[in-house]
Amino acid sequence: MKRAFHAALAACILAPSAQAESVAPGDVSYDEAGAVAASLTGQPGNAEEGAKVFSTKSVGNCVSCHEVTALADVPFQGNVGPSLDGVADRWTEHEIRGIVADAKKTYDGTVMPSFYKVSGFIRPGKAYTGKAIPAEEITPLLSAQQIEDVVAFLVTLKDE
Template sequence: MACLTVFGFALPAITAAQALAPYTVVGDGIPDSLTGAAGDAARGRALIVDRASTCILCHSGPFPEQKFQGDLAPSLAGAGSRWSVSQLRLRLVDASRLNPATIMPSYYRVDGLDRVGHAWRGKPILSAEQIEDILAYLATLRE
C-alpha cells in the first residue's frame, strides 16, 4: 500500500475504494460505529504510540515508552472518563465541528477543508477502522 507523509510520519494512503462510511452527528457526538463493529483497543494504542496518527505530537498520555509527548492539547489520560464514546468519535472524525478554531486535524472529513495536499484531496487521514481502533483504546483510559 502506498504511504503519505504527514508531519514527517508515513501513513498508509486511503484509497477511493475506502470511501467514507456515512455517519450521523447527534448533539456533540457520533453515536454509531463507523464500521458497524467495535474497534480493537490494542491496535488503537499502537496507532497512538507509533505516532502514525500524529496523536502524541500534540497530546500526552499514559505512554511511558514514549519520551517525547505533546503538550499543545489535553492529556489523553482519563479521556474515557471525560467524554463518552460518542463524543470521542466526533472529536476524532471532525473536531472542528465542536471548535472551529481547533488545531486538531479532521481525521475522517474530506469536504470543506483548506490547504489539503494533492495526495490527500478527497481522502481521510485515517480509515473508519483506524478511527474505531483509536476510539476503543481511548475509551479504556478511565484514570
C-alpha cells in the first residue's frame, strides 16, 4: 500500500501539467510578418474541434467569409475571404496561427476580425458601443484553445 502511494505521488510530481498556461492576448509574440511560432496553449490543437469552431456561426463563424470544400455540408459559405482549400500548402502553421489570432498583423486593412486581441480596436455591438469596458472584462473572440483548434484544422487542408 505504501509503495503504491509513493508510486502515485511520484507520477503526479513527474507528470506534465494536464493543462498548460495559455499565453494572454497581449503577450503573444508575433514576428515581423505576423506569424506566431509558439502554440498559445503549449499543446496541440484538435482539428475536429477546430472544424466546429470554424463552421459554427455563434463561435468562429469563419465559414461566413471563407469557403472550404471539406465542409461542404455547412451551408452559406462565403466568398469575402479567399477559399481555404489548400491553405496548408500556402502558409506554414506559424503563419496560419498569426493570421487567425490577428490577421491585421499580416494583412493591414483586412476586414478579417482579430480573434485573439483585446485592445487597440473599437469593438462594435450594443454591449460595447459608447461604453468604457474595464480591461479585465474584455475577452478575445476566441480562446487560446479555440485558436489552436482552428489552426489544427486548417493545417489539414492541403491540395490533393
